[in-house]
Amino acid sequence: MSPKLVPIPSKNMIPERDIDKPPVLECINLGITFGGLKAVEDLNLAIGKTEIVGLIGPNGAGKTTVFNLLTKVYQPTSGAILLNGQDTHNMDTIHINRAGIARTFQNIRLFSNLTVEENVKIGMDSQMHYNMFSGLFRLPGYWKEEKATHQKALELLSIFNMADLANARAGSLPYGAQRRLEIVRALATNPCLLLLDEPAAGMNPSETAELMENIRKIRDTFQIAILLIEHDMNLVMNICEGICVLNFGKVIAKGTPEEIQANPAVIEAYLGKKREA
Amino acid sequence: MKNIKWSKTTRKNFLTYGLVILAYVVMQILGGAGLVSSSLKGMLVPICAYVVMAVSLNLTVGVMGELSLGHAGFMSVGAFCGTSTAIILQDSISSAPLRLAISLVVAAIFAAIAGFLIGIPVLRLRGDYLAIVTLAFGEIIKSVFNNLYLGVDSRGLHISLLSDRTNLGEGGKLIIGGPMGIGGIQKISTFTAGFVLIIITLVVVFNLVNSRAGRAIMAIRDNRIAAESVGVNVTKYKMMAFVISASLAGAAGALFAMNYSTFVANKFDFNTSILVLVFVVLGGQGNMLGSIIAAAALTILPEALREYADYRMLVYAIILILVMLATNNPKLKSWMDRLKSSHKKVKEVA
Numbered sequence: 001m002s003p004k005l006v007p008i009p010s011k012n013m014i015p016e017r018d019i020d021k022p023p024v025l026e027c028i029n030l031g032i033t034f035g036g037l038k039a040v041e042d043l044n045l046a047i048g049k050t051e052i053v054g055l056i057g058p059n060g061a062g063k064t065t066v067f068n069l070l071t072k073v074y075q076p077t078s079g080a081i082l083l084n085g086q087d088t089h090n091m092d093t094i095h096i097n098r099a100g101i102a103r104t105f106q107n108i109r110l111f112s113n114l115t116v117e118e119n120v121k122i123g124m125d126s127q128m129h130y131n132m133f134s135g136l137f138r139l140p141g142y143w144k145e146e147k148a149t150h151q152k153a154l155e156l157l158s159i160f161n162m163a164d165l166a167n168a169r170a171g172s173l174p175y176g177a178q179r180r181l182e183i184v185r186a187l188a189t190n191p192c193l194l195l196l197d198e199p200a201a202g203m204n205p206s207e208t209a210e211l212m213e214n215i216r217k218i219r220d221t222f223q224i225a226i227l228l229i230e231h232d233m234n235l236v237m238n239i240c241e242g243i244c245v246l247n248f249g250k251v252i253a254k255g256t257p258e259e260i261q262a263n264p265a266v267i268e269a270y271l272g273k274k275r276e277a
Numbered sequence: 278m279k280n281i282k283w284s285k286t287t288r289k290n291f292l293t294y295g296l297v298i299l300a301y302v303v304m305q306i307l308g309g310a311g312l313v314s315s316s317l318k319g320m321l322v323p324i325c326a327y328v329v330m331a332v333s334l335n336l337t338v339g340v341m342g343e344l345s346l347g348h349a350g351f352m353s354v355g356a357f358c359g360t361s362t363a364i365i366l367q368d369s370i371s372s373a374p375l376r377l378a379i380s381l382v383v384a385a386i387f388a389a390i391a392g393f394l395i396g397i398p399v400l401r402l403r404g405d406y407l408a409i410v411t412l413a414f415g416e417i418i419k420s421v422f423n424n425l426y427l428g429v430d431s432r433g434l435h436i437s438l439l440s441d442r443t444n445l446g447e448g449g450k451l452i453i454g455g456p457m458g459i460g461g462i463q464k465i466s467t468f469t470a471g472f473v474l475i476i477i478t479l480v481v482v483f484n485l486v487n488s489r490a491g492r493a494i495m496a497i498r499d500n501r502i503a504a505e506s507v508g509v510n511v512t513k514y515k516m517m518a519f520v521i522s523a524s525l526a527g528a529a530g531a532l533f534a535m536n537y538s539t540f541v542a543n544k545f546d547f548n549t550s551i552l553v554l555v556f557v558v559l560g561g562q563g564n565m566l567g568s569i570i571a572a573a574a575l576t577i578l579p580e581a582l583r584e585y586a587d588y589r590m591l592v593y594a595i596i597l598i599l600v601m602l603a604t605n606n607p608k609l610k611s612w613m614d615r616l617k618s619s620h621k622k623v624k625e626v627a
Binding site for chain 2: 071073093094097098102103105109110111112113114118119121122123125126128130132134135136137138142145146149167185186188189
C-alpha cells in the first residue's frame with residue numbers, strides 16, 4: 001500500500017538556485033508512532049539539491065527520530081520519503097546509504113580500533129567490487145582497487161587537513177578530529193544528502209567556526225545537500241538557508257533564519273509563553 | 278619503489294610467517310639429528326591441529342568479536358568427513374600425501390557447509406546469546422556423530438541414524454560406527470602436512486583481515502550501527518568470517534583425526550572448544566602469533582609436567598592462572614610499552 005503523494009507545501013523554502021531542479025529529498029506526511037506515542041507526525045519537508053537545512057527544536061522534539069526515519073533505522077508508520085523522486089519504502093539502512101543518504105551520529109560512532117584511513121575506506125566499501133577470493137589470493141583486482149581506494153581516502157582526508165593522521169587509531173584522536181572523521185567517513189560513501197546530528201556538540205567557539213567553514217566547504221566542493229540538527233543557534237542561523245522547527249514531533253515553523261527568529265511559535269517553544277499581565 | 282615502508286601489521290604478519298617456518302626447520306633438523314623425544318614427536322601433529330584451531334577461532338573471537346563456544350563441533354565435522362573420505366579413497370589413490378590433501382579439502386568444504394547452516398540462526402544473535410547457541414550446536418554435532426552409521430560396499434554409500442541399518446553387502450566396510458567412532462584409520466597425517474596447513478591458514482586469515490572484507494568485519498565488531506549506516510552488508514561479512522573460521526577448523530579436525538588409528542565423537546566435546554578458546558584468550562584476541570604460541574605451549578605443557586604425576590593438571594591450572602594474571606598486569610604492560618618506546622627512540626637516533 002503506497003501512500004498517496006500530495007503536493008509539497010514547503011517548496012517556498014528551497015533557495016532560488018535549486019528551484020528549477022527536483023528536490024533531493026521530500027518527506028510527505030511522514031510519521032512514526034511508538035505504541036501510543038506519536039514521536040513524529042505529519043512531517044512535510046523538501047530539501048533542494050545543494051541546500052543547507054537546519055532541523056531544530058527543544059530536547060525530545062523528535063529531531064533524531066527524523067534522522068532515524070530517513071536512514072530507515074525505524075520504518076515510518078505513515079507517509080513517504082522520496083529520495084531523488086524515488087520512493088524508499090522498501091529500502092533498509094544499507095540500501096538507503098547506497099541510494100545516497102549518509103549520516104553522522106549524536107554520540108560519535110567511529111570504528112575506534114581501526115586507523116583513520118581504514119575508517120574512510122570502510123565508507124567506500126559499497127563502491128568496491130573485488131570479491132572475497134581476489135582478497136584471499138591477492139589477485140590483480142585486489143591490488144588495483146586497494147591502491148585506488150587508498151588514494152581516494154587520502155585525497156578526502158587532505159580536504160579536511162587530516163591526511164597526516166591517516167595511520168593514527170581513530171579512537172585515539174582528539175574529540176574535534178573524531179567529529180571531523182565521522183563526516184569524512186560519511187562523505188566517503190558518495191552521498192547526495194548528508195545528515196549531521198549535532199555536529200558542534202561539545203566544541204569550543206573556534207572549533208565551531210571551523211566546522212561552519214567545513215560545512216560550507218562540503219556543500220561547495222561536493223555539491224550536495226546537508227540537513228543538520230544543532231542546538232548552537234549561532235551556527236544554525238549563520239549557515240542554514242532553510243530551517244525547520246520541530247516540537248513534540250510536529251513542525252511548528254518553516255522558513256529562512258530571519259523568519260524563524262521572528263516567529264512567535266518558535267519563541268514560545270523555546271522560552272515558554274509570555275505571562276499575561 | 279625501492280624504499281617500501283611496511284606497515285606495522287605487515288611487519289607483524291611476516292614475523293609470524295618467519296617464526297612458524299623457523300620452528301618447522303628447527304624441528305626437522307632436531308628430528309633428523311635424533312634429538313626429539315618420542316613423546317614430543319607424537320605431539321607434533323596435534324600441536325599443528327590446535328594451532329590451526331586457535332588461529333581460526335581467533336578469526337571469530339578476535340576479528341569478528343563474537344564468542345563461539347562450539348568450535349570443536351566444526352573440528353568434529355571435519356574429522357569425520359575427512360577421515361571417511363580418506364578411507365573411501367584408500368584403494369583408488371595410493372599416494373598418501375595426495376589422499377590427505379583431498380581429505381583435508383573435503384573436510385574443509387563440509388565444515389564450511391555446517392558453518393553456513395549453523396551461521397544462519399546463530400549470527401542473528403549477539404554476545405552471550407550467540408555464545409550459548411554455538412555451545413548448543415557443538416553438542417548437537419557431537420550427538421549426531423555419536424548416532425551416525427556410515428558404510429560403503431559395492432553398491433555405494435549407506436547412511437543410517439540411531440542404529441546400524443546399513444545392511445552392507447559382501448565385502449562392505451562400516452566406516453563410522455556410531456558411538457564407536459571411526460576405527461582402522463591409516464595414520465597419514467604428518468608434521469609437514471600440519472606445517473603446510475598452518476601456513477595456508479595464516480595466509481587465508483591475514484589476507485582476509487587485510488582486504489575489504491576484513492576491514493568490514495572489524496568495522497562491524499567496533500560499531501555495528503555505524504557500519505550499517507555507511508552501507509556495509511553486516512550479514513554477508515559476518516557469515517563470511519564464520520564460514521571461513523569453520524572450514525579451517527574442519528581441516529584441522531581431519532588432520533588431527535588422521536594422526537590416530539581410531540577416534541570417537543566424544544573427543545570433540547565442550548572441553549575441546551573451551552581449550553581452544555583458552556589458547557585464543559591467552560594469546561590475545563586478534564593476535565595470531567599469540568594464538569600460535571599459546572596453542573603450542575599449552576599442548577606441550579601437560580606432557581612436560583608428567584613428572585608431577587597426580588598433580589599434573591593442578592600445576593597446569595596454576596601455571597595458566599599465573600600467566601593470565603601476569604599478561605594482564607597493568608604495571609607489567611606499561612613497563613613493556615616503555616621498553617618498546619625506548620627501543621623505538623634508539624632506532625630513530627641511530
